[in-house]
Amino acid sequence: MTGLVTWCVERGAQGSGLAVRDAGPRGRGLVATRPVAPGEVVLSVPLDLCAFADDDAPRPDLLPDALKELAQVPWWARLACRLLYERALGSASEYAPYLALVPTELTTTPLVDDEAIQFLTACYPPGGQKCEALRNAVAAAFAFLCTSTHSAALLSGASYEQFRTAVAVVHSRCYGYPDYERRRWVRIMVPLADIANHGGDRGLPPPNVMWRPIADDGNLRWDVHEGCLLLSATRNLQPGEEALFSYREQSNDHFLLYYGFIPGDNPHDDLVLFDDVDDMIAWWREAYQPGQSDASLEARMRAARAAAATVETDVRAGDGADMLDDAGVNTRQFKALAGLREDLRLTASMAACFGGNERAAQEAVARRRAEIRDALHAALESPGLSSVVRDYLLHKSRIANEPFAMPNPPTEEDAAWWRDRR
16 A cells, blocks of 8 residues: 555655545545544545546557547446556556556456346346346447457457456446536546545434435545545544545445445435336236226326326426435336335326325335335345345335335425435
């Protein structure tokens, strides 16, 4: 670690008040070595030092035609190729001191665990399908690179397993920021700064309801300013306190896919109940109207689709958007969210299926939650589950187990809190 710090300082990095330490269950992390005041910059890393700055730093060994081929794969594949290239150089790589601390294996992300993907697809299809989609995208990028004219140079002789591990490393350590002047998004891997662990919103532990987070574990923020990536304190840090910043306030699906861990008591997690309104209608017909088909039934199904569309239109117009944006109405999926928050498309369209009977709709949604809960509980009994998959399923089952009807509707203060968070 001393070698990395020296290497960074020699190339213009500056910092004071942080050191790399063992952070317990989080692994390696950044820890305060002295009192740090809010707003104080504790680390400054020149962007020129940042490793593999996407297409800002084209590899010197690639001819223009090879670069054109590389530009046809997603950003994470290009960054993975750069990582593989530098690793192949070994001690001759400019980034050797940094690469010595970048993992060569990641066992927690489902991207490198085919059995975990199959298991998730069987017990909670929405999560498994996301993992499959990412895995298929990685396989497609690798296949393209393998068949390209400059395959050997682009992949640096890496196998598929090495390539997908490099992709997983890129996802777990990458920063991204907008380059307004060139109108694009830049993604970089930042020595030292990428050691900082996640600290975001934390909700109430069971059996409480996670409506509004009770704490933000983060105490750092990062910015790009005048050619440097800066880490600065957002509140007082005491000696020995770990420095954390949020990797984004996202559902646990995002953390599972890209980081390989599950935040504890994440109030931004969700549970997919139906893929879309038609999936909900099909479930309702099977559960409550098996074998039925008449004009009245068709009218109710049309009313259900219209109800969902009306909610989406209201949200886009700003009517109630403060609460609905968090319910995922920008997606086709109907979700339940941590803390009894509900996707209002679900309640509106389910009530339409029951001819406007909201109580029957709530009971139906509770029935659907119970189905998913029971499947998740059964999956949690399976032997050999990795800790990250177990945590993922456990958090989903907690949401499934929450009562659907909100006994105390969110106050204006609650709405303002979520609005400010965005």
